Amino acid sequence: MMLHNRIAVLRSERRLSRADLAVAVGVNVQTIGFLERGDHSPSLELAFRIAGVFKLPIEAVFSPEPFRLLSEQVYEMQRREA
Amino acid sequence: MLADEPKLHWCWIDMRPRQRRRVAVVFTYAFLLIVPIAMSDYSSHPGWAIAGLIAGMETFVWLSVMRRNGIVKRFEPKSSMRIKGMGDVVFVEGLDQWAQYFYGAPNFDAASPAQQDELLSRFKPGKRLFPAKRAVSDTPWLDERELKERDSAERWTARQVMVVLYACAGIYTSWAINQRPVHPLEVATVFVMCGVALQTLPRARVLWTESDPRDMPGELALIEQADI
Numbered sequence: 099m100m101l102h103n104r105i106a107v108l109r110s111e112r113r114l115s116r117a118d119l120a121v122a123v124g125v126n127v128q129t130i131g132f133l134e135r136g137d138h139s140p141s142l143e144l145a146f147r148i149a150g151v152f153k154l155p156i157e158a159v160f161s162p163e164p165f166r167l168l169s170e171q172v173y174e175m176q177r178r179e180a
Numbered sequence: 181m182l183a184d185e186p187k188l189h190w191c192w193i194d195m196r197p198r199q200r201r202r203v204a205v206v207f208t209y210a211f212l213l214i215v216p217i218a219m220s221d222y223s224s225h226p227g228w229a230i231a232g233l234i235a236g237m238e239t240f241v242w243l244s245v246m247r248r249n250g251i252v253k254r255f256e257p258k259s260s261m262r263i264k265g266m267g268d269v270v271f272v273e274g275l276d277q278w279a280q281y282f283y284g285a286p287n288f289d290a291a292s293p294a295q296q297d298e299l300l301s302r303f304k305p306g307k308r309l310f311p312a313k314r315a316v317s318d319t320p321w322l323d324e325r326e327l328k329e330r331d332s333a334e335r336w337t338a339r340q341v342m343v344v345l346y347a348c349a350g351i352y353t354s355w356a357i358n359q360r361p362v363h364p365l366e367v368a369t370v371f372v373m374c375g376v377a378l379q380t381l382p383r384a385r386v387l388w389t390e391s392d393p394r395d396m397p398g399e400l401a402l403i404e405q406a407d408i
Contacts, residue, residue, distance in 0.1 A: 106396065121290045125323040128182060128393045135395060138325045 099139065103160045106134040107168060108152045123147040181322075181329045181386045182393060183253050190245050196394060201387040204245040209384070211244075212237060212376060216369050230368050237376050245387060252383040255330050257321035268312035278303055281315050329390075333382035340381060341374055 109119055109130075116134075120127040123144065132138040133148075140148065140160075149156040182188060188195045195201050219233050245251050263269050272281045275288040278299055285291040291299065322330060348370050355362055 121286055126326060127184070128390075129323050129325045131391075131393055131395060132325055135391070137391070138328075141324050144324060 099162060100136060101139040101145075101160050101162060102136065102164050103133060103148075104165055104168070105130070105148060105159065108154070108159065109134075112152070119148075119151060122151045181253055181326050181333075182390055183249075183251055185393065188251055188393070190251060195245065195251050195387075196392050198388075198390065198392055201245065201251070201390075205384045205387050208240075208244045208246060208380075211240060212373075212380075215240060216373060226365055226368075229365055230372065233369065233372055237372065241376065241380055246380045246383045248379075248383075252386045253322070253326070255322075255334075255382065263309075269309045270312045270315060271307050272310050273307045275299065275303060281310060329386065330382070333385040336385055337378060337381040341377055344374065344377070 105119070109116070114122075116130040117127045120130050124147070125144065129138065133140060145156055145160050149159045152159060185196070190204065193200065195204070215236050216233060219229070219236060241247065248254065261269055261271075270281070272278055279285040279288045279291045279295070282299065282302075283291050283295045285295065288296065288299065352362060352367075
């Protein structure tokens with residue numbers, strides 16, 4: 099099953115390089131590239147470790163369905179609050 | 181499964197683009213097929229002929245992109261060595277390996293500032309022997325993706341070699357039917373080529389299939405280039 103993820107977005111947001119994230123989760127730096135491109139679905143253990151680095155629940159980082167654009171979600175949230 | 185970025189060069193050629201790796205694989209195998217044809221001198225001593233063939237092919241593999249621990253990472257961790265009276269020992273050389281040995285950090289830069297200070301005060305240049313059991317290593321040699329890729333490459337290689345062996349069995353059987361004589365060195369050459377294929381095909385598959393490590397998913401490449 100293809101697992102969608104927001105790793106690249108979250109990494110850019112936190113100004114983390116692939117190498118930094120790879121060191122933090124204990125994988126090869128190229129594996130982060132594979133995950134970001136959706137070429138590799140992580141094990142449950144690795145998925146939890148990645149979510150832990152971003153301090154987010156696992157469902158905020160990985161999803162079996164494609165994610166909606168973050169900008170779209172933020173805009174909707176702000177509109178609801180206003 | 182590819183080595184770290186600084187090692188992704190062969191003869192000063194940047195091997196990160198997949199296309200270049202594919203061209204290198206094609207040329208390597210073209211040459212590896214030419215070597216046995218060029219060296220098939222059945223008039224010389226059979227022992228020398230096969231020894232020369234093995235030496236020639238192994239030397240070429242060692243010089244090529246498919247060299248062990250070259251562009252493609254070693255498939256197994258570096259094993260320790262047993263020395264009488266010292267037990268299992270490992271060679272540790274350079275600051276990066278010292279950081280790996282003492283703190284389990286992937287390299288010197290990844291160690292904490294306190295660890296870096298301590299390492300710099302203890303560091304001695306040159307190759308040093310340390311007991312293997314004291315090594316701190318949190319990061320496995322191959323991560324889950326690499327293990328999967330290695331296993332898949334080895335399974336694929338076994339299938340290809342099996343097909344070649346079946347094909348050879350068919351060819352030799354047809355020769356036997358037609359009463360065409362088979363020189364024993366021809367059979368020995370096939371075995372040597374299967375040996376070379378068993379060691380190079382898994383690496384060739386990695387070189388062929390793995391994408392450019394710099395590739396980014398879609399528009400995120402733009403964000404990365406913007407360096408925000």
